[in-house]
Amino acid sequence: MTTIDAPGARVQRARGKRRSHLLTASDKATLGVMAGVPTLIQFVFIWAPMVLSILLSFARWNGLRLSDIKSAGWTNYQFIVKDYPPFWPAVVHNIIWLLFLACVATPLGLLLAVLLDQKIRGSRIYQSIFFVPVMLSLPLIGIIWQLMYTRNEGFINNIAGTANTAAAVDWFGNSSVNLWAALIAATWRHAGYIMVLYLAGLKGVDPSLREAAAVDGASASQTFFRVVFPAMKPINIVVVVITVIEALRAFDIVYIINRGTNGLELIGALVVQNLVGEGQVIGIGSALAVMLLIVSLIPITIYLSRVFGKED
Amino acid sequence: MTTQIIQPKRKPASTASSKKIGRPHYGTHLFLLVMAVMWLIPLLWSLYTALRPFADTNKYGYFSIAGHYSLDNFFTAWNQAGMGKYLVNSAIITIPTVLLTLFFASLMAFAVSRFSWRFNVTLLIMFTAGNLLPPQVLAAPLYAMYKFTPLPLSVSDSGNLLNTYYSVILTNTAFQIGFCTFVLSNYMKALPKELSEAALVDGASVWRQYANIIMPLCRPALAAMGTLEVIFIYNDFFWPLLFIQSGDRLPVTTGIKNLQGDFLSNYNLIAAGATITIIPTLVVYLLLQRHFVAGLTLGATKG
Numbered sequence: 172m173t174t175i176d177a178p179g180a181r182v183q184r185a186r187g188k189r190r191s192h193l194l195t196a197s198d199k200a201t202l203g204v205m206a207g208v209p210t211l212i213q214f215v216f217i218w219a220p221m222v223l224s225i226l227l228s229f230a231r232w233n234g235l236r237l238s239d240i241k242s243a244g245w246t247n248y249q250f251i252v253k254d255y256p257p258f259w260p261a262v263v264h265n266i267i268w269l270l271f272l273a274c275v276a277t278p279l280g281l282l283l284a285v286l287l288d289q290k291i292r293g294s295r296i297y298q299s300i301f302f303v304p305v306m307l308s309l310p311l312i313g314i315i316w317q318l319m320y321t322r323n324e325g326f327i328n329n330i331a332g333t334a335n336t337a338a339a340v341d342w343f344g345n346s347s348v349n350l351w352a353a354l355i356a357a358t359w360r361h362a363g364y365i366m367v368l369y370l371a372g373l374k375g376v377d378p379s380l381r382e383a384a385a386v387d388g389a390s391a392s393q394t395f396f397r398v399v400f401p402a403m404k405p406i407n408i409v410v411v412v413i414t415v416i417e418a419l420r421a422f423d424i425v426y427i428i429n430r431g432t433n434g435l436e437l438i439g440a441l442v443v444q445n446l447v448g449e450g451q452v453i454g455i456g457s458a459l460a461v462m463l464l465i466v467s468l469i470p471i472t473i474y475l476s477r478v479f480g481k482e483d
Numbered sequence: 484m485t486t487q488i489i490q491p492k493r494k495p496a497s498t499a500s501s502k503k504i505g506r507p508h509y510g511t512h513l514f515l516l517v518m519a520v521m522w523l524i525p526l527l528w529s530l531y532t533a534l535r536p537f538a539d540t541n542k543y544g545y546f547s548i549a550g551h552y553s554l555d556n557f558f559t560a561w562n563q564a565g566m567g568k569y570l571v572n573s574a575i576i577t578i579p580t581v582l583l584t585l586f587f588a589s590l591m592a593f594a595v596s597r598f599s600w601r602f603n604v605t606l607l608i609m610f611t612a613g614n615l616l617p618p619q620v621l622a623a624p625l626y627a628m629y630k631f632t633p634l635p636l637s638v639s640d641s642g643n644l645l646n647t648y649y650s651v652i653l654t655n656t657a658f659q660i661g662f663c664t665f666v667l668s669n670y671m672k673a674l675p676k677e678l679s680e681a682a683l684v685d686g687a688s689v690w691r692q693y694a695n696i697i698m699p700l701c702r703p704a705l706a707a708m709g710t711l712e713v714i715f716i717y718n719d720f721f722w723p724l725l726f727i728q729s730g731d732r733l734p735v736t737t738g739i740k741n742l743q744g745d746f747l748s749n750y751n752l753i754a755a756g757a758t759i760t761i762i763p764t765l766v767v768y769l770l771l772q773r774h775f776v777a778g779l780t781l782g783a784t785k786g
Binding site: 194195197198201202205206208209210212213215216217218219220221223224227234237283286287289291292293296297299300301302303304305306307308309310311314315316317318319321323324325326329330334335359363364367368371412416419420422423426427438439442443446447453456457459460461463464467470471474475478479 | 508511512514515518519522523524525526528529532540544545546587588590591593594595598603604606607608609610611612613615616617618619620621622623624625626627628630631653654656657658660661664683688689690693714717718719720721724725736737739740742743748750753754757760761764767768772775776779780
């Protein structure tokens with residue numbers, strides 16, 4: 172492609188080219204297999220199903236025989252929006268879930284990270300404690316919190332003194348409070364996750380930035396909000412993306428509590444309700460999944476353009 | 484000159500910050516202490532409940548210290564609730580999935596990061612995007628695909644891929660390859676180019692370069708990813724829920740949902756079951772926490 176100019180420049184520019192000249196035919200075949208097999212796996216199990224999901228959302232199918240698939244146009248979507256009772260509550264709950272994670276759980280994780288990033292006694296022990304729930308599965312977290320929340324046996328009502336009285340709240344069973352109870356369980360894990368990410372982020376901030384701010388007489392909070400926090404922009408974006416994606420994926424905790432019904436409807440759980448067990452309504456489940464997909468593409472695109480944008 | 488100017492200015496700054504460090508953070512400590520206690524209560528409450536016999540908690544109430552303490556609930560959960568079986572199933576699913584994921588991801592990462600060819604960045608973007616999708620998006624088509632993949636009855640008693648470990652292993656592997664490829668390719672990109680060039684000049688084949696040069700250098704990244712993936716796969720609830728119908732084939736994370744149904748209000752047994760599922764995680768936590776944290780932050784901070 173390039174004509175020969177300065178030798179240094181040529182080597183730089185033609186690096187890739189030169190390398191491919193050195194590759195033998197069998198090397199090229201090896202590389203083809205190395206990239207080809209994983210790509211084929213991704214195609215068969217990820218990309219193709221994603222497209223098929225979109226196609227199935229325009230179909231009516233009970234999942235029994237392939238020949239039963241009937242075109243349905245937009246009727247699945249119309250049904251969901253107009254006549255499917257749990258849909259709008261689920262949308263509202265997903266939004267609440269996102270806002271709660273974004274306004275409570277994520278800032279709490281950031282706060283923990285900032286406090287523990289100081290040279291404070293016992294910092295490592297605190298970190299280890301806040302970190303434990305990050306390693307636990309979400310269904311297990313649902314069960315652990317169920318033990319906290321049960322009406323007469325749970326820790327919360329016993330410590331509040333309402334257990335075995337009429338005032339005892341069934342935290343996971345009462346549809347006016349169970350979403351918030353589930354969100355506290357989710358925060359228990361999410362805050363620790365965000366803390367770990369920000370602890371790594373804070374370590375990456377150039378210490379001379381803080382010193383310069385201190386020299387200029389900035390207060391601790393000014394230093395943090397005007398200097399340190401903006402310097403962590405890459406990790407901030409990751410945290411925003413993770414928070415949004417976690418809110419969209421939210422499913423396990425509510426599914427273990429009551430399969431995502433009675434005040435705990437979430438889109439992710441509705442998809443599963445329509446796909447698992449008898450009475451499959453695959454068209455409806457797929458249409459819900461496609462809605463989830465479309466919303467998910469927003470944070471995914473932001474993340475990818477951030478991460479790969481500067482590469483070429 | 485400049486250092487002379489900076490030096491005296493720096494001094495007060497550093498003493499100021501050391502003063503700040505030296506200052507007792509009573510408020511901070513109090514806040515952290517309260518949070519840490521709140522963080523630990525759910526775990527300790529589960530453990531405490533699990534250690535007490537059902538009869539005692541019935542008699543004295545759950546919020547009491549009277550009565551006996553024993554490991555009986557753990558034995559009952561292990562034998563009757565099938566926790567032992569579930570844990571074996573988890574191992575059957577987790578071990579091959581993690582090995583396959585790391586193998587395929589390292590191949591792909593090697594091919595896209597050490598060689599430049601058309602579409603390599605595009606492919607990497609598509610790999611990464613795949614892992615960010617909510618798994619629900621893939622559920623219906625994968626279920627149908629597995630249902631209509633015939634298998635001999637000697638391999639699968641359902642005659643297809645449903646209700647087999649294979650279905651969960653395949654799906655998890657495919658779903659996790661994207662993430663691991665992304666992280667490993669970042670790691671491999673940071674290795675000096677000269678390594679590959681020297682190897683090629685010496686006539687080493689691409690495979691030898693991968694197996695003998697790049698992979699050994701990637702050990703820290705592979706350890707981090709391996710630890711992270713063990714926890715990810717062990718904690719996976721969704722795919723077994725979707726694909727496996729037989730209760731005795733469920734891995735532990737999905738199997739614990741049966742505890743609630745089987746032992747309706749015997750919270751002591753449920754707590755014992757929950758505590759048992761924590762044990763493998765705890766082992767990883769105590770032995771490999773550093774790798775786990777490294778994996779989490781590698782995935783998030785690179786790029």
